[in-house]
Amino acid sequence: MADNCPMIEVSGVSKFFGSFQALDDVSFNVADGEKVVIIGPSGSGKSTILRSINRLETIDRGRIVVHGMDVSNPKTDISKVREEVGMVFQSFNLFPHKTVLENLTLAQTVVRKRSQKEAEEIAMELLHKVNISEKANAYPAKLSGGQQQRVAIARSLAMNPKAILFDEPTSALDPEMIGEVLDVMKNLAREGMTMVVVTHEMGFAREVGDRVIFMDHGKIVEEGTPEHFFTNPTHERAQLFLNQIL
Amino acid sequence: MKQDTTPYKPIDVGDGAAIPHRSDAGLFTAWRIAFFGALAVSLYLVLSKPDPYLAIFKFVPDGILVTFKVTIGSILLAIVIGLIAGLGRISTNRFINGAASLYVEVIRGIPLLVQIFYIYYALGRFVKIPDIYSAIIAMAVCYGAYMGEVFRAGIQSIPKGQMEAALSLGMSRSQAMRQVILPQAFKVVLPPIGNEFIALLKDSSLVSIIAVADLLRRGREYASETFSYFETYTVIGLIYLILTLFFSKLISMMEERLNDGR
Ligand SMILES: Nc1ncnc2c1ncn2[C@@H]1O[C@H](COP(=O)(O)OP(=O)(O)O)[C@@H](O)[C@H]1O
Ligand SMILES: [Mg+2]
Numbered sequence: 001m002a003d004n005c006p007m008i009e010v011s012g013v014s015k016f017f018g019s020f021q022a023l024d025d026v027s028f029n030v031a032d033g034e035k036v037v038i039i040g041p042s043g044s045g046k047s048t049i050l051r052s053i054n055r056l057e058t059i060d061r062g063r064i065v066v067h068g069m070d071v072s073n074p075k076t077d078i079s080k081v082r083e084e085v086g087m088v089f090q091s092f093n094l095f096p097h098k099t100v101l102e103n104l105t106l107a108q109t110v111v112r113k114r115s116q117k118e119a120e121e122i123a124m125e126l127l128h129k130v131n132i133s134e135k136a137n138a139y140p141a142k143l144s145g146g147q148q149q150r151v152a153i154a155r156s157l158a159m160n161p162k163a164i165l166f167d168e169p170t171s172a173l174d175p176e177m178i179g180e181v182l183d184v185m186k187n188l189a190r191e192g193m194t195m196v197v198v199t200h201e202m203g204f205a206r207e208v209g210d211r212v213i214f215m216d217h218g219k220i221v222e223e224g225t226p227e228h229f230f231t232n233p234t235h236e237r238a239q240l241f242l243n244q245i246l
Numbered sequence: 247m248k249q250d251t252t253p254y255k256p257i258d259v260g261d262g263a264a265i266p267h268r269s270d271a272g273l274f275t276a277w278r279i280a281f282f283g284a285l286a287v288s289l290y291l292v293l294s295k296p297d298p299y300l301a302i303f304k305f306v307p308d309g310i311l312v313t314f315k316v317t318i319g320s321i322l323l324a325i326v327i328g329l330i331a332g333l334g335r336i337s338t339n340r341f342i343n344g345a346a347s348l349y350v351e352v353i354r355g356i357p358l359l360v361q362i363f364y365i366y367y368a369l370g371r372f373v374k375i376p377d378i379y380s381a382i383i384a385m386a387v388c389y390g391a392y393m394g395e396v397f398r399a400g401i402q403s404i405p406k407g408q409m410e411a412a413l414s415l416g417m418s419r420s421q422a423m424r425q426v427i428l429p430q431a432f433k434v435v436l437p438p439i440g441n442e443f444i445a446l447l448k449d450s451s452l453v454s455i456i457a458v459a460d461l462l463r464r465g466r467e468y469a470s471e472t473f474s475y476f477e478t479y480t481v482i483g484l485i486y487l488i489l490t491l492f493f494s495k496l497i498s499m500m501e502e503r504l505n506d507g508r
Contacts, residue, residue: 056410083416093411097429106425107415152411159415 013062024218037205040215046198086156086164092148094140101136126154146177163194281491309464323386328393353391381453400435440497
């Protein structure tokens with residue numbers, strides 16, 4: 001857990017769904033405070049690698065170490081890892097039977113063992129931060145997609161994570177709501193949060209990313225700075241992908 | 247735009263009486279005709295032929311009370327058994343899963359009447375408990391298996407993302423189940439539990455076979471003393487009909503209030 005260790009260390013990871021290989025020898029590191037953007041066509045394994053980092057998927061080969069904890073070791077208490085690594089989903093996954101405020105306080109009280117009062121104070125502060133404090137007592141169904149995703153980000157922040165994984169956080173949103181969610185993420189980036197972001201928002205990748213990872217067919221095909229990646233990608237498949245999406 | 251704010255899929259596990267829904271006009275009309283018709287026929291019989299109909303109506307209320315006791319006791323116990331069986335059926339532990347599946351398969355493969363006999367005499371060999379408790383246990387063991395499937399379907403109808411979101415916040419599987427999944431699943435299973443309640447109310451008549459003085463048993467006693475079999479079973483049938491229709495209406499009204507809640 002020394003300071004010079006990477007926050008997230010992925011080495012030689014392969015993953016099979018039955019006989020289908022979803023990840024093929026994937027390796028990369030994420031340093032403390034670094035923002036890594038993962039892009040690639042649909043089905044290339046982006047979600048799978050992200051979900052392997054907090055063991056929502058188990059891997060078949062390789063090693064993943066998060067903040068000194070070996071995720072790939074079945075004996076590791078995975079809850080400890082998940083307390084430190086937040087996750088934001090494409091489909092928000094807010095708890096529909098709980099108010100916005102309760103969505104933020106639940107894990108704080110159950111997992112972090114904070115008092116109800118302390119948890120609510122932290123929750124309100126974060127709701128202010130993502131600009132949605134006026135909806136604290138509303139149920140998620142009453143919120144727009146953009147609002148729900150901002151609440152989901154705040155819910156994840158309430159655990160004081162050391163890193164947050166974003167899996168296409170704006171892909172389910174109407175175009176006019178994408179900006180408000182990206183703004184919240186840019187603020188987080190500015191504050192120094194370690195972030196791994198799967199996205200198709202190339203503007204965001206350029207502006208915020210320290211590094212871009214391009215995946216195809218379960219492999220990392222190209223990796224580099226946004227300038228390098230967007231101006232002269234070396235691999236043909238990366239070029240093709242960029243031509244399609246830009 | 248796939249912004250799924252109401253993730254509940256309706257689940258279909260029904261073997262009760264038809265529970266009328268506000269939007270189902272045909273069923274609703276049928277309910278009215280049946281319910282008020284049964285009341286009118288009852289009233290007509292009592293007024294036009296007090297002997298024996300008034301006497302029968304006076305003889306059976308004790309039995310109605312027992313029928314209620316058996317039904318309510320059984321449904322409550324069956325819900326507890328069903329929750330355990332349902333959780334067992336989705337468990338990743340092979341032993342627990344196997345035990346729960348075996349329970350469900352065995353129970354569903356044996357007629358309720360045979361189970362009632364069996365549990366009554368099996369229990370009788372080891373412990374001496376009042377007949378009504380044997381009856382409630384037998385009914386609950388049987389309905390627990392069906393209820394287990396209701397709970398399993400209810401839990402599985404909650405989108406996977408809910409469990410994943412809870413886990414990714416650091417909650418354990420059981421914390422996530424208790425705090426996130428079950429509260430949502432309960433809302434989904436309430437309608438099928440209503441169906442099970444109606445089915446149980448009717449099936450509770452089977453316990454009359456083991457000396458429990460329920461509605462049907464009281465009717466049989468009266469009939470065998472007076473030999474007015476036709477009249478007695480007419481009344482018994484009418485009373486069951488009125489009860490099931492009454493409760494199915496009550497349940498559908500409760501469901502509507504629940505849905506209007508949000
Ligand atoms: N639970 C699963 N079972 C079987 N195949 C899966 C499962 N999850 C993902 N896959 C397959 O693995 C591949 C990679 O999926 P995913 O990581 O979700 O891709 P991406 O996020 O890049 O679109 C896809 O071909 C997908 O069909
Ligand atoms: Mg994906």
